Amino acid sequence: MDYQGIIAKYKDVPGGIIEAYHAVQKELSYLPEEVIVEAAKIFNMPVAEAYGVATFYSYLSVEPRGKNIIRICESAPCHIAGAAEVIAALERELGIIMGETTSDGKFTLEYTECVGQCQSTPVITINGKPYAGVSPAQIAAILAEYR
Amino acid sequence: MAEELRIVLRNYGKIDPLNIDSYIALGGYKALEKARGMDQKGLIEEIKQSGLRGRGGAGFNCGQKWQFAYMAPAEQKYVVCNADEGEPGTYKDRLIMQNDPQSLIEGMAICGYAIGANQGYIYCRGEYPYVVEVLNQAIAQAKDKGVLGDFDIEVRMGAGAYVCGEETALIESIEGKRGEPRFKPPFPPAQGLWQKPTIVNNVETFANIPVIVDKGAEWFAAIGAPAYPGTKVFTLTGDINNKTFFEVPTNTTIREIIYKLGGGIPGDRKFKAVQIGGTSGAFIPEAQLDTPVAFDAMAAIGATLGSGAVFVLDDSRDIVDVVTRIAGFFEHESCGKCAPCREGTMRTAALMEKIEAGEGANDDIALLEKLGRVMSYSCLCGLGQAAPTPVLSTIKHFKADYNAKLL
Ligand SMILES: Cc1cc2nc3c(=O)[nH]c(=O)nc-3n(C[C@H](O)[C@H](O)[C@H](O)COP(=O)(O)O)c2cc1C
């Protein structure tokens, strides 16, 4: 992937390193070491600082992740609405536990805090797209869209 | 009272958010034109007189803040919209941005004229990539129409950090750094983004601006509670029949929101507690439900209006379980810059887990109370200062739930 090209696009954006990371992650799902080294060079900061930015934000990852990132909201409104059962269904369906990636590299399961879709709880997102008011019974059908 | 009154959401469902013409057809951008016909001081005075106070949680007088930035001498100033909306159970800013983005943009442009800034930023949380798209389209249309004049707006996307809702952490994040709060003072109206005078206001605050300019300060000041006039948008979650949003005058009581608008508690269950203002708010018992939601009335009972999240628990819910989860939230979201918050949120979470597991004793409650008190005045920013509130308020009002789990 041409990560240099992507990062270069943000060169003249003041404070643009986070935007550049978002753009790389859209293609790669995570930020490999060489991306961080390149970003440090382009945005003219020590590599340690560029790494510090990459590791501060929970939606940025320096660890490889799957193609599709499934996040489950564990904030209080979703918690009392049965987020734990949805988590159990996702873990069962994918054969992994929270924080892991399937061996085919297709799915990663992550916790998130409130994603602002609490009109119907519990809520999961897949690649940022929200699914509000999900029940364990719906999980297989939702995942089928991404298999 | 207990009737909906839509000021902020005046255009909700009435316009096509992706078509600026439908906003203009309903009088959109008339207020900006009117504002630009006023002198800057007069405009700021009007906003001040309206009594509008920030809707992002701190409740600072909006016109007063603008005046600080107006008076700060600088070539370059900035207008920043806080669209980080991180308080769990809150989605009111999303509603505004998805359904009426031009109101926000117009409000920001009016602020830009008032303080003398030609550049705005909207910092939108990373959880809302689909809102970023709406905003970018709306900004492009406003530029095409030429309504913004020389005022420009750029959208920046956050990346999942609750602390970035704190205005100086947000500024650090726009600058492309770790989102750690700054020491204050200096406050942003004096030295904010790239050390330039900067206004940071919440989405809902900005959305109020065009109406105030249009209808006048007097009109606005007469709505709701005199010390915190206008309306507030609430989002209802938890054990409540109408899990939806309402915009009401600020003199509406908590009871009216839960029982009249919210339709009460589902099934045969009884009310147990309500947490207002988001996850950092106090848990409020039945006896205090007749409190008006306005900022100062809430402060008087040790609670907050905060973001306007209303999280209701029925009598089947275990308070200790819920507060343990909330303690986990703060442990995760603490940025780690100051020790009282970094260590305090971690210890609080550990103590709550211990109690939740049935391994806690009375001493642990005493420790939680002491730790909470220390954090409330020693933490650097509002995150750590408010983090103990759910713990302290439930120990105060729902002690029986704790006692049931102690050794
Ligand atoms: C931990 C923390 C999180 C915050 N999150 C938000 C937020 O998501 N949205 C917001 O508008 N204000 C938030 N605030 C308040 C801002 O610091 C600031 O007071 C506000 O943006 C000012 O705008 P206003 O005067 O229009 O309310 C937060 C404060 C703290 C301490």
Ligand code: FES
């Ligand atoms: S609490 Fe889960 S989406 Fe808001």
